[in-house]
Amino acid sequence: MAGIFDRLLPGKRWTPSRYRALLRARGPRSTLFRTRAAILVGAIMVGIVATLFAKAADEAGAAFDGFARHCHWLPLSTTPLTFMGLVWVTRRYAPLARGSGIPQVIAAKADPNAATETLISIRTVAAKAVLTIGAVLGGASVGREGPTVQLAAAIMGFTHRVVRVPLRGGVVIAGGAAGVAAAFNTPLAGLLFAIEELASAYEQRVTLLVLAAIVIAGMVAQSVQGDYIYFGAIGAHLPLSSALLVAPVAGIVAGMAGGLFSRVLLAMARGRNRLARWSRDHPVIFAGLCGGIVAVLGVVTGLTWGTGYAAARAMIVGVDAPLWFGPAKLIATAATAIAGLPGGIFAPSLAVGAGIGNLLREIFPGEPASAIVILGMVGYFAGVVRAPLTAVIILSETTASRGLMLPMFATAFIADAASQWVCREKLYHGLSKTFAMTETTRSP
Structure with a gap:
């Protein structure tokens, strides 16, 4: 015991008082x-x-x-x-x-x-x-x-x-x-x-x-x-010559779409326009209307319900999907988010991004489908969350597409800038102010 104490306090002689002081500072009862x-x-x-x-x-x-x-x-x-x-x-x-x-x-x-x-x-x-x-x-x-x-x-x-x-x-x-x-x-x-x-x-x-x-x-x-990869081991790659063309387009298109989504949510949460004021005065009725939009889209398309995980994964692995999926899923997610019920937007945003990537496949038909879809996901997610590094690492880790890192980084940073053209304020930080105001209002 003295040897341990000597290593913790080198050059000092062990005494019971010092041992008790050490217990107070680092023992089980210490802070x-x-x-x-x-x-x-x-x-x-x-x-x-x-x-x-x-x-x-x-x-x-x-x-x-x-x-x-x-x-x-x-x-x-x-x-x-x-x-x-x-x-x-x-x-x-x-x-x-x-x-x-x-x-x-x-x-x-x-x-x-x-x-x-x-x-x-x-x-x-x-x-x-x-x-x-x-x-x-x-x-x-x-x-x-x-x-x-x-x-x-x-x-x-x-x-x-x-x-x-x-x-x-x-x-x-x-x-x-x-x-x-x-x-x-x-x-x-x-x-x-x-x-x-x-x-x-x-x-x-x-x-x-x-x-x-x-x-x-x-x-x-x-x-x-279990040791699993969220979307499966895709391992997508894209030649550098192709990435120089695809990354800017994916970044601008998906980033601006993400900025538009953020702007709509912030306008409804904190805006003073007529629709935002009416939604706050009649929250339950407004939620019913939003639910109606989600229901109509879901029944008509059969694809926009829930997280969109299955549709996103199908597009990542190269399955052809309807070109309208991305816009339809964006509308369904926005309607759900502004309705005011609990729930996140991470997974639905990845699905919307996959839909945007699916649209970009029409512009770049000769490029690997999985790589184009993943770049659409990175761009849209970065545009919504405005966290480009997180967007790249999440898609890298959830698809095992580390060979696509450089194009993903380029897409994410371009998307972050493009998103700011549409919505200057970061979504989560803007929404956090509504909770800060709530707490301030409740304070005596």
Whole structure:
């Protein structure tokens, strides 16, 4: 024991008083030890909860697909009614559970300890999980990844409260990033998302514990779900001469489409136009109208329901898809997002991007289909989220297309710039201000 103590305090003689001081500073009752335990236990819980949530969402999506096939016309009534019911329940019992979940985590950084009672409380995220599953069961164009970020941040807050240590903003960011890593099985993308989008500052100090939380959550999710690649091992490639032509076009077209989507969402969330004011005055009726749009598109096309994962994967592997899929899925996702029910936009955005890539195949018919579709996905995702590095790494890790890295980087950075031509403000940060205003209004 003395040898261990001597290594911790070199050059100092071991005494019982110094040993007791070391225990107070670094022992099981110390703040440092409890903080580390809270982060590491939280990361393990994030991996488990993210996996269970993913499985529940997948089962709900499969259930709705079966319902829509056997009762083709019935969603024209059930989907709008589901939208109305979910919005009413959300506004009545869990107003902070609406939307993606990522804006809530961004807003929670300002006062993370207070946010554990509001934005990232267990009650809020429990409602978020249940209502998101309900949205999937209703055929809404939503994903589970954004809600997983809010769930993960709440878990980190919970473990810190259990061991009675203060929750830092960086740990909230780590929790959210761990959620991304567990949702997509992409630890590196989770880290970049923490730095690029949630923290929104490249100088953000990322400690080893934060890195550990992201990696551990991803490893736990992988150990439960198995070693899988989200879209499968595609391994797409594109010659440099072709990339010089395709990347700028994909970046501009997909980036501007992503900027348009963001502008619509921000205008409806914070705008003062007549439609935005009416939607806020009549939220349940407006949700029903949005649900009607989603239902009509889903019944007519049969493809725009839910996350769009199956359609996106089919286009990635080269299956011919209708040219209207991308625009139709964009409208369905926008209608779902502005309706006000809980649910994310990550997976639907990847599906929209695949649809845009499918359109670009008509412009570049001689190029590899999978590469063109993936560049469309990178461009649109970067245009919506405005996190180009995250977009590249997510698509690289979810398709195993590391040979496409340089064209993806070029597309993502061009898309980021093109998106700003249409919408200057970053989507998630703009939406986070609505939650900051809510908290300010509630403060005494």
